[in-house]
Amino acid sequence: MKAYINNVAHEFIQGETILEFVRRIEASKNAIPTMCQDDRLENFGSCRVCSVEVAREKNGNTKTVASCHTPVAENLYIYHHTEKIKRLRKNIVELVLTDYPADKIFPPENKKATPFQETIAQIGIPNVRYPKGENHLNLETDKSHPYIKSDLSQCINCFRCVRACEEIQGEMVLGMSGRGFATNIIKGFDTSFNLSACVSCGACVQTCPTEALTDKFETKTLIADKTVRTTCTYCGVGCQLNVSVIDGEIRGIQAPENAEVNEGHTCLKGRFAFQFYNHPDRLREPMIKKNGVFEVVTWDEAYNFISSKLTQIKNKYGADAIGGISSSRATNEENYLMQKMMRVAIGTNNIDGCARVCHAPTAYGMQQAFGTGAATNSIEDLKKTDAIFLFGANPLKAHPVTGAKIKQAFMKGVTSIVVDPIKTTLAELADFHLQIRPGTNVAILNMIAYYIITENLVKEDFINAYTEKYTEFKNHILNLDIDELENLTGVSKNLVKKAAIAYASAERAMEFHGLGVTEHYQGSKTIMLLSNLVMMTGNVGRDGVGLNPLRGQNNVQGAADMGVQPHQGAGYMDVNNPEIQQYYAQKYGVKKMPEKEGLKIPEMLDAAVEGKLKALYIMGEDTIMTDPNTHHSIKAFENLELIVVQELFMTATSKMADVILPASSYFEKNGTFTNGERRVQRVNKVIEPIGNTKPDGQIIIDLMHKLGYTQPTGLTYDAESIIREIADVIPFMKGLTWEKLSENGLQWPVKEDGTDTKILHTNGTFKKGKGTFHHFDFEESPEIVKHANKYPFILTTGRELEHYNSGTMTRRTDNQTILQKDFLEVHPKDAKTKGVKDKDIVRIFSDRGSVKIPVKYSNNVKRGVLRTTFHQPEVFINIITGSVGDKETLTPEYKVVAVDFEPVH
Numbered sequence: 001m002k003a004y005i006n007n008v009a010h011e012f013i014q015g016e017t018i019l020e021f022v023r024r025i026e027a028s029k030n031a032i033p034t035m036c037q038d039d040r041l042e043n044f045g046s047c048r049v050c051s052v053e054v055a056r057e058k059n060g061n062t063k064t065v066a067s068c069h070t071p072v073a074e075n076l077y078i079y080h081h082t083e084k085i086k087r088l089r090k091n092i093v094e095l096v097l098t099d100y101p102a103d104k105i106f107p108p109e110n111k112k113a114t115p116f117q118e119t120i121a122q123i124g125i126p127n128v129r130y131p132k133g134e135n136h137l138n139l140e141t142d143k144s145h146p147y148i149k150s151d152l153s154q155c156i157n158c159f160r161c162v163r164a165c166e167e168i169q170g171e172m173v174l175g176m177s178g179r180g181f182a183t184n185i186i187k188g189f190d191t192s193f194n195l196s197a198c199v200s201c202g203a204c205v206q207t208c209p210t211e212a213l214t215d216k217f218e219t220k221t222l223i224a225d226k227t228v229r230t231t232c233t234y235c236g237v238g239c240q241l242n243v244s245v246i247d248g249e250i251r252g253i254q255a256p257e258n259a260e261v262n263e264g265h266t267c268l269k270g271r272f273a274f275q276f277y278n279h280p281d282r283l284r285e286p287m288i289k290k291n292g293v294f295e296v297v298t299w300d301e302a303y304n305f306i307s308s309k310l311t312q313i314k315n316k317y318g319a320d321a322i323g324g325i326s327s328s329r330a331t332n333e334e335n336y337l338m339q340k341m342m343r344v345a346i347g348t349n350n351i352d353g354c355a356r357v358c359h360a361p362t363a364y365g366m367q368q369a370f371g372t373g374a375a376t377n378s379i380e381d382l383k384k385t386d387a388i389f390l391f392g393a394n395p396l397k398a399h400p401v402t403g404a405k406i407k408q409a410f411m412k413g414v415t416s417i418v419v420d421p422i423k424t425t426l427a428e429l430a431d432f433h434l435q436i437r438p439g440t441n442v443a444i445l446n447m448i449a450y451y452i453i454t455e456n457l458v459k460e461d462f463i464n465a466y467t468e469k470y471t472e473f474k475n476h477i478l479n480l481d482i483d484e485l486e487n488l489t490g491v492s493k494n495l496v497k498k499a500a501i502a503y504a505s506a507e508r509a510m511e512f513h514g515l516g517v518t519e520h521y522q523g524s525k526t527i528m529l530l531s532n533l534v535m536m537t538g539n540v541g542r543d544g545v546g547l548n549p550l551r552g553q554n555n556v557q558g559a560a561d562m563g564v565q566p567h568q569g570a571g572y573m574d575v576n577n578p579e580i581q582q583y584y585a586q587k588y589g590v591k592k593m594p595e596k597e598g599l600k601i602p603e604m605l606d607a608a609v610e611g612k613l614k615a616l617y618i619m620g621e622d623t624i625m626t627d628p629n630t631h632h633s634i635k636a637f638e639n640l641e642l643i644v645v646q647e648l649f650m651t652a653t654s655k656m657a658d659v660i661l662p663a664s665s666y667f668e669k670n671g672t673f674t675n676g677e678r679r680v681q682r683v684n685k686v687i688e689p690i691g692n693t694k695p696d697g698q699i700i701i702d703l704m705h706k707l708g709y710t711q712p713t714g715l716t717y718d719a720e721s722i723i724r725e726i727a728d729v730i731p732f733m734k735g736l737t738w739e740k741l742s743e744n745g746l747q748w749p750v751k752e753d754g755t756d757t758k759i760l761h762t763n764g765t766f767k768k769g770k771g772t773f774h775h776f777d778f779e780e781s782p783e784i785v786k787h788a789n790k791y792p793f794i795l796t797t798g799r800e801l802e803h804y805n806s807g808t809m810t811r812r813t814d815n816q817t818i819l820q821k822d823f824l825e826v827h828p829k830d831a832k833t834k835g836v837k838d839k840d841i842v843r844i845f846s847d848r849g850s851v852k853i854p855v856k857y858s859n860n861v862k863r864g865v866l867r868t869t870f871h872q873p874e875v876f877i878n879i880i881t882g883s884v885g886d887k888e889t890l891t892p893e894y895k896v897v898a899v900d901f902e903p904v905h
Contacts, residue, residue, distance in 0.1 A: 365527025392516020
């Protein structure tokens with residue numbers, strides 16, 4: 001199919017607009033000027049600056065159309081720079097400038113031109129013949145928000161911010177009020193940014209073509225010395241960021257529009273929460289605790305002290321008296337080196353990390369069902385699905401960019417099912433909200449499976465061809481007492497039936513789950529039952545379907561891939577298998593590997609209390625703050641002979657260390673992170689390391705050398721060379737190289753030629769051969785069985801948007817200004833029975849201890865259920881959480897804690 005640009009024929013793509021067509025052919029975004037258009041938004045056509053003339057035949061009669069929303073047609077003749085069109089564009093700009101500050105037409109010498117200033121320059125500055133407007137120029141600047149400010153005197157009413165708020169983030173905080181010259185942008189019910197429901201994502205700022213909306217860093221108009229693309233350090237979405245640097249300092253962050261993961265969007269953490277990197281609290285020098293006080297030492301002194309103590313402990317008690325905890329915040333390469341140091345230089349499989357603390361049941365459960373413990377599909381499949389089943393996750397707060405995409409799908413009418421004890425925003429929007437009692441995940445899934453079977457919605461052909469043990473599962477389900485399960489879950493069986501029918505009837509249904517599934521006593525079993533639902537409905541191996549974990553931290557997937565677990569090495573190979581031991585020994589150039597499975601973090605802490613574990617090496621993990629049953633963790637730490645901590649800040653864990661090694665942040669090093677969809681992406685060094693810090697990878701290589709093992713890739717940490725080693729060791733990363741990762745990364749498995757994999761288990765081909773069905777009865781958590789009579793409330797924990805985990809980094813940014821404290825959500829009737837008013841301070845207590853926390857009345861929790869977060873050390877909520885964990889993986893049950901509360905007088 002061909003159309004003509006200035007009488008020259010070119011092939012066009014079906015569905016292309018004239019604007020897209022001309023820009024593509026002329027290889028220039030400025031081929032046609034625009035004002036209200038943004039590639040990330042639905043075309044709007046309000047400004048008409050992009051107008052062109054079109055005709056049905058060469059030199060035929062023309063008409064003027066907006067190129068942004070007019071599709072190309074065969075044999076269409078397009079003329080985009082005629083004198084008529086130039087005059088029209090100039091007239092449009094002339095009208096806009098009647099209500100625009102004259103001193104803002106040109107950019108200042110020290111600033112980059114805004115998109116609107118570029119448009120003016122492209123069209124030509126008109127002679128403004130009309131009277132000046134009297135409205136916008138008198139509007140006050142809104143500086144109420146910690147990050148975003150508005151100066152609506154520069155607003156040109158293009159609607160881009162309104163549309164971005166609606167179409168990208170789905171919040172609809174911004175709107176347009178008034179008519180004619182009185183038309184102006186409002187926030188919420190015509191209030192300030194700070195008092196509105198704004199979630200601070202900055203999408204409005206990034207799209208605004210003027211400085212009507214800016215951030216406090218003035219990111220849009222910075223003339224940077226360099227702009228470096230990297231991957232965000234916060235959640236498992238893996239947003240790409242463009243970081244602007246001036247004089248060696250980070251000055252602002254934007255979201256690249258060509259990023260496949262986040263498509264020009266990011267949340268307030270990725271966009272704004274970067275000032276932690278040079279905060280005064282950053283650890284800048286190695287320190288050793290002497291007589292109870294930390295003293296600054298040289299790197300060599302710290303290394304010698306650590307290597308000497310580790311060697312002494314190993315010689316006296318054996319290598320298994322030493323344990324290592326790695327970090328899902330560190331890069332793949334650093335996690336790979338950390339597990340390698342523990343196994344090769346020290347000689348133990350005692351290596352674990354927070355990937356197990358949050359998502360080990362996902363990996364274990366999916367491996368039992370499918371053979372691979374990772375997301376089956378890509379986030380882009382949200383554009384192709386007919387139904388979304390969201391279980392135990394609040395992605396609007398924990399995975400905001402993916403959450404926004406899910407919210408958009410909900411609002412556009414995709415069948416939506418949410419299982420969550422909390423009435424989240426997405427639960428309120430969903431077609432079906434199954435508001436279960438915390439801990440009854442297995443029971444609700446058995447109910448859903450029951451109705452899929454009894455309503456004859458099972459895909460028999462798929463099951464017969466590609467799965468095993470379905471008959472045993474079916475018989476188990478049909479013998480369950482559904483009325484009993486209804487009572488256990490607290491959810492009407494009729495509602496469950498409707499939700500089950502909706503899920504199973506969809507042509508393509510995607511499942512997403514989070515820590516509300518995994519951080520439970522029956523976490524692994526829940527994952528296997530979710531796998532059953534996927535298989536029994538044939539929702540695997542195609543576009544728009546699958547089982548898709550929302551990974552917790554930025555590199556949870558990668559840390560597990562790299563072997564940060566006591567039972568599997570790099571690439572998920574069984575360390576108990578002699579052939580695998582020999583494989584690793586050959587790859588690592590050593591005679592032998594440790595021969596028995598190591599300890600998980602809870603087992604390490606128990607062993608420390610018992611006096612069996614003598615040393616703990618921790619990289620980037622605040623174990624004291626984030627692991628459950630804090631008093632038990634402290635007791636374990638106090639019983640150790642050596643604690644080494646690599647960190648950015650003086651955390652609760654750092655304070656208990658014997659040696660502190662100051663690590664570089666992700667801005668200060670190269671490497672890769674792997675997001676929740678198996679996408680390995682580059683982390684590019686933006687600035688030089690702060691102070692005397694070193695990248696975690698460099699520290700590990702230095703220490704391995706001191707311990708007698710020299711890294712084959714050299715004594716200097718180089719991510720590119722470590723990737724080559726990883727690709728050699730891990731079969732499903734065979735084709736991985738720094739060069740092939742390019743800008744948007746690769747999703748493993750990666751073939752040797754660099755071809756990656758968007759969808760797993762295509763054509764019914766499961767990694768383990770056939771998909772396996774499992775069946776389980778509901779079991780009440782020992783936490784409830786043991787403590788419910790004395791502690792009648794169930795506490796469940798979660799995250800808030802502004803912070804991440806213990807908030808080590810975000811609390812050192814203006815995010816702390818937006819959300820300053822943790823609070824306890826309590827149903828108003830429960831609070832009133834205790835004589836507690838909204839915002840009162842209460843003492844919440846369990847069998848482990850008590851903490852004080854302010855109350856927030858909330859109808860989002862059922863009676864008998866409490867919810868809180870764990871971001872602020874002033875509360876230290878893990879003092880009251882327990883040691884119950886998932887049976888198979890020991891992932892802590894943060895979501896079910898038996899507690900009571902009382903007012904503080």
